[in-house]
Amino acid sequence: MGPQAARLLAVLLVLGLWAPAGAQKPSPCRCSRISPQKRENCGFPGITSDQCFASGCCFDSNVAGVPWCFRPLPKQVSEECVMEVSARKNCGYPGISPEECASRKCCFSDNIFQVPWCFFPISVEDCHY
Known part of the structure; x- marks a missing residue:
């Protein structure tokens, strides 16, 4: 060799x-x-x-x-919630609970400060390799 x-x-x-x-x-x-x-x-x-x-x-x-x-x-609970932080569109208000967010049929992730924690999902139809 x-x-x-x-x-x-x-x-x-x-x-x-x-x-x-x-x-x-x-x-x-x-x-x-x-x-x-x-x-x-x-x-x-x-x-x-x-x-x-x-x-x-x-x-x-x-x-x-x-x-x-x-x-x-990062993985999310739903594929509809997978997106860059900059793509998040606010679906709630500061301090919203995960339950209130879910009742609005939105995504919730509170692991990054100064971005919407409750945000609208995106259709998975555009996801591809």
């Missing part, structure tokens, strides 16, 4: 150890709703879509100059 093959094997072993155990392909909404400029790299040069998805990341090679393998948006 030559030095290049040994380096490649070492890289693959490190990546195999780094990949989350039992990682699954993220849902289409968690991948397609993140703007290309906000993608956080999750792979390495030359990574395939299968390798990327196996590590629990998103893959999209349609936009040049940005990471093709990138971290997905």
